[in-house]
Amino acid sequence: MGDRAPPTLQQLSRESLLKEEALAISAVVAGLPRLMLPAMFFEGAFRNNQTNILRAMVPAWPFTCLPVGALMKTPHLETLKALLDGLDVLMTEEACPGVGKLRVLALTDVDSGFWSIWTGTYEKDCCHQDTRPKKPVEKCPYSGVKNYLSLVTDLKLVNSQLGECAMYLWRWAQQRKGSVHLCCRKLEVLESYYLSDAMDILRSVDLRCIRELKVRTLWIEDMVPFGPYLGQMRNLHTLVLERFMNTFRIGEAEELEKDVMNTLFSQLPKLHCLQHLYVDDIYVLVGSVAQWLGCLKKPLETLSITFCHLIQRDLDYLPQCLNLSGLKHLCLSQTILEEGLEPLGKLLERVKDTLQTLDLEKCWLEDSAFSAFVPALSQCSQLLRINFFSNKLSLPLLRRLLHHTAKLHKLTEELYPVPLECYDDRGLVFRETFDEICSELLDILRCERQPKAVRFVSTICPKCYQCFVYGLDSGHHCLCGP
Ligand SMILES: [Zn+2]
Ligand SMILES: [Zn+2]
Incomplete structure (x- = not known):
């Protein structure tokens, strides 16, 4: 508290203005200095929730973009209404050129740098944990010349419905179709058992704007009507x-599933920008990985196949697939992988200069399966993160594995299973053996390099449901074992 700087003159004048709503509004309308507006907007709107001042500020906004999503982490209907009312004023004031400059209202969490620059207090007040720099909003090429304003937003359909705020926004934009471009960058369709109810919304959105699509828990039959919408998402990454x-019903399944999947495969080649593919718990993937990946038109950066089942035919295809040649992130967690993992070794050799993360958590692989790709692993010199937690490996195999990963000098995070020798036949961990063995294993890495974050993690204790963890400077034991 002691070294807190005294308030500046500008801060004091802002604070006193915000206390007098009518005065603040007339000052905004009369034209406050450009420098004062962002901080006033930030304090008035998001600290004190003064929606009347907010409404007045939108038409007077001196910049082309208002990145309000960085401030409004959870949608707030009254605030949204005030912003949209302000936009209505701005659009009717078009006759007075030079007054309003605003063209993009960004409701997504982008461009937080804007607020840091203009207010200085943003980081502190918003408890901003995500330190990645947020890019400024790019102008959408599909906003059209006629459209006066773009509303950049993400849309989430849960059970075929939009939330209260999104629904208000969508209706508002629909009523002003001629002058407003609703630009949806991320679309989520979750638990939509009756997708037909959501078709109005899907039809009204310009699908070319969508960069990210997440579809969760959908009847597989719905992929047929949904397919053509997917195909129009040309900029999906x-x-x-x-x-x-x-x-x-049993008997009709195979034929119908084939139809559904053919619809999906016919759309995938249209997604020219696709770089990150995540497939989770999709039972129809079994045996058809070649069709899924082969029809893509661009090499992937991320391939994540989790909670699935890959048979030998699927695994054999991986190293042959041209679309995986520049892979950066590979995740096969919780996926059942059939025994012969030589193809995974071949794939690792192919992507040795690009692969940054490898995740094989809970694959329950044994020594023989791991041996097939361990030598290739040491060639992946760009690896930053590996996760082999919950695989059934012996001490000799883990020693071998660590001699290989010890050569990977870029690793910043490593997660290994605890060797089988540490468990008794009830699945309880021998405490002393655990400490001795993990310390010995850690030394293998230390001989070669200074590890940054390494953890050996046991499976869950069947009695207390906790794990044993051995790390560089922390650890955890449960007290059930021998
Ligand atoms: Zn757009
Ligand atoms: Zn326990």
Whole structure:
């Protein structure tokens, strides 16, 4: 508290203005200095929730973009209404050129740097934990010349419905179609058992604007009507498909599933920008990885296949797939991988100069499976993060593995399973053996390099449901074991 700087003159004048709402509004309308507006907007709108002042500030906003999403982490209907009312004033004031400059209202969490520059207090007040720099909002090429304003937003359909705020925004934009471009950058369709109810919304959005699509828990039959919408998302760079369900009767399943999947495969080649593919708990992937990946038109940066089942045919295809040649992130966590993992070794050799993360958590692989790709692993010199937690490896295999990963000097995070020798036949961990063995294993890495974050983690204790953890400077034991 002692070294807190005294308030500046500008800060004091802002504070006193904000106390007098009518005065503040007339000052905004009369034209406050440009420098004062962002800080006043930030304090008035988001600290004190003064929606009347906010409404008055929108038409007077001196910049082309108002990145309000960085401030409004959870949508707030009254604030949104005030902003949109302000936009209405701005659009009717078009006759007075030079007054309002605003063209983009960004409701997504982008460009937080704007607020840091203009207010100085943003980081502190917003408890901003995500320190990645947020890019400024780019102008959407599909906003059209006629459209006066762009509303950049993410949309989430849960059970085919939009939330209260998104629904208000969507209706508002629909009523002003001629002058407003609703620019949806990320679309989530979750638990939408009756997708047909959401078609109005899907039809009204310009699908070319969507960069990220997540579809979770959809009847697999719905992929047929949904397919053509997917195909129009030409600028999609991230596709997340989670859990398809089916209502097919035994006997008709195979034929119908084939139709559904053909619809999907016919759309994937249209996604020219796709770089990140996440497939989770999709049972129809079994045996058809070649079709999924082969029809893509651009090499992937991320391939994540989790909670699935890959048979030998699928694994054999991986090193042959041209679309995986520049892979940066590979995740096969919780996926059942059939025994022969030589193809995974071949894939690692192919991507040795690009691969940054490798995740094989909870694959329950044994020594023989791991041996097939361990030598290739040491060639992946760009690896930053590996996760082999919950695999059934012996001490000799883990020693071998660590001699290989010890050569990977860029690793910043490493997660290994505890060797089988540490467990008794009830699955409880021998405490002393655990400490001795983990310390010995850690030394293998230390002989070669200074590890940054390493953890050896046991499976969950069947009695207390906790794990044993051995790290560089921390650890955890449960007290159930021998
Ligand atoms: Zn757009
Ligand atoms: Zn325990």
